[in-house]
Amino acid sequence: MEIAWSADEIAFRDEVRAFLAEKLTDELRASGAHMTSVYADPGHARAWQAILHEKGWVAPAWPVEHGGTGWSLAQRYIWQRERIAAGAPPVSPMGVQMCGPAIIGHGSDAQKAFFLPRMLSGEHFWCQGYSETGSGSDLASLKCRAEDDGDHLVVTGQKLWSTHAHAANWGFFLVRTATLDRPQQGITFLLIDMASPGVTVVPTVSPAGENIQNEIFLDAVRVPKSNVVGAIGDGWTVAKYLLEFERGGAAYAPGLQIDLDEIEQFAGEVRGDDGGRLIDDAAFADAIAQARIDVLALEVFEFRAMSDASAGRYPHAIPSLMKIRGTELQQRITELRLLAAGRYGMAYQPQAGVSAGPVHFPHADGGFVGPREAAIAPMRYVSERAASIYAGTNEIQRNIIAKIMGL
């Protein structure tokens, strides 16, 4: 057992830092550091992706032959931590982290040759079509229908919670091609050109007033069968692969540590309840200390998972445990941010941060009152309530773990 980074890993960290210092413009840095939610705005995310593409660093987790970096898991962890610390916006996960692995794992050679390079370059910006009105936690009950019509599937139905569908030119969908005994059977994984006739995207406005999610209506959309990933009717296998990737793909601790650093710095600049600086306020300091202690435990948990995975071991409960603990801590830290913001945390000032989509509520265009950190705090607090709901609610994750434990 060894908890410290090796000399090679430290050298890698320095290389990453040098790259970030050289390539991140002030504007990109601000777009990552001042996000009002966990989502970057598509414009900045694509600009940053173009820079990464030049360097070959868009998709660290992909196999080298498809454009991956060949980094170890430890190197990927270091990359993620340094990227967040530097304030770089995240690359949209829908393509590189979700659809990409599905195509790599289950796609045809033609699909790999066409889609993967365009995913890396950012020419294709992806969205997801999974959930439906009646199919959230119970995703397998999905009803969006695809009828067989020779070389094509004809898709009719509706999808919900599609992040950035309004900015996407391609979408990966789960559609029903057959109704069989088990709901998981008869589902097909399909890639749809969002410019196809019959596709309509309707904005969903969040409680923070932002249009990041969308509803997608599909009305007799003709999709060539060559866009089916895997076999027709075998979409659940592809989706499970992809969902596991979404759940296990991220390490939470690096981002949470940066969040706590930011909050502590801000708390050194504002007044606390007892007259001194907030950072010297005993109750606040205790809450920050507890969060740091919890993140330290999570970090080692993530290191252990990383070490297991490097050795080819994938304990089944880990992605769910990580998702629950990571999102719960993420949410608690937004509470600390809001507490630090004090009274200015009540003001609605999305213009002080960088929203990941159009803002639909009344707000000012230019400046803002109070500190920027305080203006962003309520946006983050409200937005990140979604973290315990998306990608499998935390209740569903606990059910999964209970089953794995044999309960």
Added chain:
Amino acid sequence: MDFSFTDDQRQLRDALRGYLERENSFSARTASARSASGWSESLWRGLADDLGILGVGVAETAGGAGGNAIDMMVASEELGANLLVEPFLETSVIGAAALGAAGGREAELAAIVSGDMRCAFAWAEAESRFDPAAPATAATRTAAGWRLDGRKAVVTAAPYATHLLVTARDGDEPALFLVGADAAGLSLRGYPMIDGRRAADAVFDAVSLPEAALLLRGEEATERLCDIATAMLGAEALGVMRVMLDDTISFTKERRQFGQPIAGFQVLQHRMVDMYMQLELATSAVYRAVLSLDAAPAERARAVSAMKVTVAGACRFVGQNAIQLHGGMGMTDEVRVSHYFRRATVIESEFGSADWHRRRFAALSRAA
């Protein structure tokens, strides 16, 4: 001991509930909040003319209903359940209490009853955190009366107020002044709040006021006013939480996944039981606070701070879980529960966070 409501109080509640359901439906309320002005003058006039509710706490000698704190609590809870954006708390609770305590203010109290006066309570400053007793805004004596200099932060309802109730320091003593929103030297910078109401930052630059602008003086008078405001905010929170719990119960009974209503899952049942428990305990804490408003200052302050800690915790628990149990729908502007959640979030820290009130409670307990 008796915790039942009088017939008059039940009638007040039913009349208010019926009127608000008709005149301020959720969509009407949201349209008002998002209009250019951010409020509805016709609703405000209706609350005065049709219901007479704006004078619920104003003495009968000044044309009000002469109601007590419990009447005001009943009204506040219903207005909370309706998610009212108009400044009832600022005007009919805080304004009426300040003018009533000042004495000899019949004309201004009558303007509250008639709906002609709308108040905003300018107590907080960027550097005051949650402490209302130590404003940096300075009141200086002049030949004609007073001069005010200073800045106030996030003054709720200021953009549509006719008057500001401003805390300022006269030497070592806090005092409260009534300032017309059109006073020379007063400038406001307005913006929305996360709960859909409006607020402003206010700058007082050599604002001259007549002698009569001084309403209250001294730490106890200021604290008492804040305690009344906090208690009624707590009552409002009960209405906000009641709707979130009711909506969550209805939603989980209707929403089907895995072939059954999700309300059938035990883990969700227990969550809703805990929400209910939090609401009942918050209600109890509000009753103690409201019934202590006329008690000795330390007892009153302890009851109010205890209430604010309990209510803030309940607002957080009930609000977060109402969103969670609504699933993705809870994360949309479309469902009303997400609006109630935002209001509950503002209530948590309005007039002091749980941490601030816990500390105040501890200090008062040590002194006792």
